[in-house]
Amino acid sequence: MKKIILFTFIISAFLFQTGICGSIEVKNAIIYAAPPNANNGGAFMEIKNLTDKEMVLTGAENNVSRVTELHTHIEEQGMKKMVQVKEIKIAPKSSAVLKRGGDHIMLINLKKPLNAGDTVNIKLIFSNNETVNVDNIKVVKP
Numbered sequence: 001m002k003k004i005i006l007f008t009f010i011i012s013a014f015l016f017q018t019g020i021c022g023s024i025e026v027k028n029a030i031i032y033a034a035p036p037n038a039n040n041g042g043a044f045m046e047i048k049n050l051t052d053k054e055m056v057l058t059g060a061e062n063n064v065s066r067v068t069e070l071h072t073h074i075e076e077q078g079m080k081k082m083v084q085v086k087e088i089k090i091a092p093k094s095s096a097v098l099k100r101g102g103d104h105i106m107l108i109n110l111k112k113p114l115n116a117g118d119t120v121n122i123k124l125i126f127s128n129n130e131t132v133n134v135d136n137i138k139v140v141k142p
Contacts, residue, residue, distance in 0.1 A: 043105040049090040056127035057088040065107035
């Protein structure tokens with residue numbers, strides 16, 4: 001019985017650390033250090049939908065900024081610009097890759113500068129009321 005409890009605890013800890021939570025797996029989460037006077041930052045990651053249904057990321061929260069928004073880049077009149085989006089859809093059994101120049105999570109009005117070596121915790125919020133905590137995301141040099 002003790003071995004079963006220990007095994008369950010170890011598996012649970014592993015799933016928590018890797019960002020796996022039921023129907024979602026998060027990999028390669030990263031945040032780039034911001035210049036000293038920067039007021040905003042961005043979070044990038046791969047969000048994998050493990051289900052047979054579309055998943056919709058509708059928001060996020062974090063511990064380093066006052067506002068968190070979902071953003072993407074669009075091209076308008078030959079110019080690329082960043083815009084806020086209400087959601088990021090993730091098709092069944094596929095992934096959304098949040099990256100520079102594409103979909104990403106904006107950390108707006110930082111409480112303090114993001115320096116290499118810092119860590120950030122982000123909670124992803126989905127339309128089905130499921131949340132996934134992605135903890136200890138490393139801040140690295142760009």
